[in-house]
Amino acid sequence: MNVIETKKLSKFYKQADQDVKALNNVSIKFQKGEFTAIVGPSGSGKTTFLNSIGGLDSPSSGKVFIESNEITKLNSNQLIDFRLKNIGFVFQSYNLIPVLTAKENVEFIMLMQGIVKSERNKRSIELLDSVGMKEQLNRRPNQLSGGQQQRVAVARALASKPKFVLADEPTANLDSSSTSNLLDIMNKLNKEENMTFIFSTHDQRVIERANRIITLEDGKILSDVNVK
Amino acid sequence: MLIKIAWRNVWRNKRRSFITIVAIFIAVFLAIILRSLQLGMYDNMINNVVGSYTGYIQLHSKGYWEDKTIDNAFEFDQATLLNIQKIDGIASILKRVQTGALSSYKDLSKFVYINGIELDKEQRLTDWNKRLIDGKLLTNDSKSIIVAKGIAKYFNLKIGDTLIFIGQGYHGMQAVGAYPVEGVIDMKNPSLNNYSVFMNLQTAQDFVSAYNLITNLIVDKEQYFDENKIVEEIKSNINTQYNDVMTWKEMTPELDQLIEADSAGGILIIMILYMIVSFGIFGTVLMMTQERFYEFGVLISIGMKKSKLIITLIIETIFLSFIGIMSGVIASTPIINYYHYNPLTLFGAGAEQLEAAGFEPIIPMMNTYDIALAHSLIIFCISIIICIYPIFIIWRLQPIKAMKR
Numbered sequence: 001m002n003v004i005e006t007k008k009l010s011k012f013y014k015q016a017d018q019d020v021k022a023l024n025n026v027s028i029k030f031q032k033g034e035f036t037a038i039v040g041p042s043g044s045g046k047t048t049f050l051n052s053i054g055g056l057d058s059p060s061s062g063k064v065f066i067e068s069n070e071i072t073k074l075n076s077n078q079l080i081d082f083r084l085k086n087i088g089f090v091f092q093s094y095n096l097i098p099v100l101t102a103k104e105n106v107e108f109i110m111l112m113q114g115i116v117k118s119e120r121n122k123r124s125i126e127l128l129d130s131v132g133m134k135e136q137l138n139r140r141p142n143q144l145s146g147g148q149q150q151r152v153a154v155a156r157a158l159a160s161k162p163k164f165v166l167a168d169e170p171t172a173n174l175d176s177s178s179t180s181n182l183l184d185i186m187n188k189l190n191k192e193e194n195m196t197f198i199f200s201t202h203d204q205r206v207i208e209r210a211n212r213i214i215t216l217e218d219g220k221i222l223s224d225v226n227v228k
Numbered sequence: 229m230l231i232k233i234a235w236r237n238v239w240r241n242k243r244r245s246f247i248t249i250v251a252i253f254i255a256v257f258l259a260i261i262l263r264s265l266q267l268g269m270y271d272n273m274i275n276n277v278v279g280s281y282t283g284y285i286q287l288h289s290k291g292y293w294e295d296k297t298i299d300n301a302f303e304f305d306q307a308t309l310l311n312i313q314k315i316d317g318i319a320s321i322l323k324r325v326q327t328g329a330l331s332s333y334k335d336l337s338k339f340v341y342i343n344g345i346e347l348d349k350e351q352r353l354t355d356w357n358k359r360l361i362d363g364k365l366l367t368n369d370s371k372s373i374i375v376a377k378g379i380a381k382y383f384n385l386k387i388g389d390t391l392i393f394i395g396q397g398y399h400g401m402q403a404v405g406a407y408p409v410e411g412v413i414d415m416k417n418p419s420l421n422n423y424s425v426f427m428n429l430q431t432a433q434d435f436v437s438a439y440n441l442i443t444n445l446i447v448d449k450e451q452y453f454d455e456n457k458i459v460e461e462i463k464s465n466i467n468t469q470y471n472d473v474m475t476w477k478e479m480t481p482e483l484d485q486l487i488e489a490d491s492a493g494g495i496l497i498i499m500i501l502y503m504i505v506s507f508g509i510f511g512t513v514l515m516m517t518q519e520r521f522y523e524f525g526v527l528i529s530i531g532m533k534k535s536k537l538i539i540t541l542i543i544e545t546i547f548l549s550f551i552g553i554m555s556g557v558i559a560s561t562p563i564i565n566y567y568h569y570n571p572l573t574l575f576g577a578g579a580e581q582l583e584a585a586g587f588e589p590i591i592p593m594m595n596t597y598d599i600a601l602a603h604s605l606i607i608f609c610i611s612i613i614i615c616i617y618p619i620f621i622i623w624r625l626q627p628i629k630a631m632k633r
Contacts, residue, residue: 051628054529056529056627057628058629074247076626077533077534080528080531080532080533080534081531081533083530083531084531084532085531087550089529089530091526095523095526097233097523097527098234098240099233099236099237099240100232100236104229104232107229108229109530110533111229112531112532112533112536113531130358155531160531
């Protein structure tokens with residue numbers, strides 16, 4: 001089953017009087033349970049692609065379907081709601097809410113979804129336990145290391161029970177031990193819960209773990225390889 | 229959780245929040261103190277002139293105020309009087325006969341204003357005990373008079389001396405009488421001191437041959453009660469074809485205008501204060517918005533509705549304002565209460581100036597809750613209006629652009 005499908009997805013913008021093609025007629029499908037790395041040099045269109053399939057950026061042309069729903073038709077408010085219910089985000093710089101504890105950060109997404117307190121409480125503890133952060137439930141982001149913050153971010157991304165998780169260079173700010181730890185957790189969630197992960201990355205350690213590697217260059221798919 | 233986030237966000241930058249709260253505190257504190265002082269002073273001025281003599285509300289026969297002659301006296305029936313007494317906010321009602329007369333003593337003469345009064349009730353309005361500076365007060369059956377200190381000085385009167393009055397009586401009757409002086413009072417107002425003579429209501433009615441008639445019905449109200457509301461209720465109880473009901477503002481417009489003009493100055497100062505504090509709050513909200521632009525982008529990316537983000541920011545602003553407002557109100561309350569019961573006493577030129585204008589040289593602070601409430605609400609509304617800026621910013625925010633900054 002296709003979780004995501006793009007049809008002739010293009011994104012153009014002007015930069016210093018030059019037309020830049022960030023994405024050029026990208027048509028691709030992602031299946032449930034894939035662990036995909038999107039690689040390519042800087043400016044190849046990785047982040048633009050993630051933003052487009054995540055409903056954060058509107059394409060210049062083409063269509064994006066999430067489980068056969070065309071999200072390119074939705075307005076900004078509908079997209080916010082769509083993201084909340086369907087997509088988990090993991091950012092390069094973690095982006096946790098600084099005034100909330102680890103547990104509250106995870107609960108926050110569920111609160112936005114209108115989930116009752118008792119369930120929020122139970123699920124947030126379970127999720128933080130699954131990413132090895134049960135001991136740091138009540139710590140705020142500034143009391144956690146980068147690796148710990150990113151693990152909380154992964155737990156937060158999963159809190160809404162999304163259809164897939166988009167991670168934009170999630171290991172870029174992590175040391176090798178934290179990177180390995182984070183990848184173990186995401187691998188485990190991918191295998192045990194069949195969660196779909198799509199990364200943009202330069203990191204060889206992430207690429208090595210992926211079961212599909214898509215290489216982008218100048219906004220076009222250069223290669224699409226199933227590794228395992 | 230939105231409230232929790234808002235509360236914690238307030239304390240993210242403690243120094244900035246503290247400065248904003250202090251700015252709001254100072255504005256509210258000064259506004260309340262300044263206004264209580266001003267309104268307290270006006271209330272005292274009104275009490276000096278209005279509360280102690282003209283009354284807050286007067287009822288006359290139609291046309292009396294334009295032509296104050298005894299021929300415009302009227303009979304007020306007891307049933308209507310009892311109905312009026314039941315109206316909310318009325319402290320007391322007293323009858324008067326007021327008429328002009330020529331007074332003479334030895335080889336001096338002078339125009340005076342004779343007031344026939346109900347002694348017991350008048351005591352409650354004017355506090356005669358405190359104003360008596362010589363002799364004694366009238367009794368219900370006394371046929372003597374009390375004169376204001378300006379008249380006593382003009383004629384060089386002593387207690388027991390007799391003044392002769394000649395005036396116009398009711399419907400062409402001649403009004404002539406000789407009355408011994410029983411006391412001298414200070415009306416605390418130069419004009420009233422120069423012209424006021426007081427006698428029993430019955431004695432005055434006999435003097436002008438206006439038996440059972442009065443010229444003025446004085447209505448005294450409870451403190452801080454709206455006189456316009458009372459006037460409306462009185463009007464619904466009387467026949468307005470024959471009687472006029474007037475508030476003190478209509479009877480003494482010069483005092484009202486003096487207060488209005490002075491009050492405008494005070495309001496201007498408070499407006500400047502508000503403007504300063506508005507910019508203070510706006511500065512904070514501006515910084516709060518700008519420095520968290522990236523964070524807003526993230527929150528919207530992960531699925532926070534813009535409306536909820538706006539609500540969080542509004543709650544943050546409300547928290548800041550509320551803390552500042554409450555501290556201002558709490559700090560000003562004991563000061564206001566103290567100076568309400570222990571008024572500031574003026575000395576020197578300032579005191580002389582007030583006394584010359586007919587007012588007591590004291591400034592009590594007005595301790596009504598509505599001053600604090602009004603200024604708190606104004607600051608609160610300013611804060612809410614300032615929130616339009618972040619609302620506008622968030623409403624137009626595109627998460628990708630916000631996260632690229």
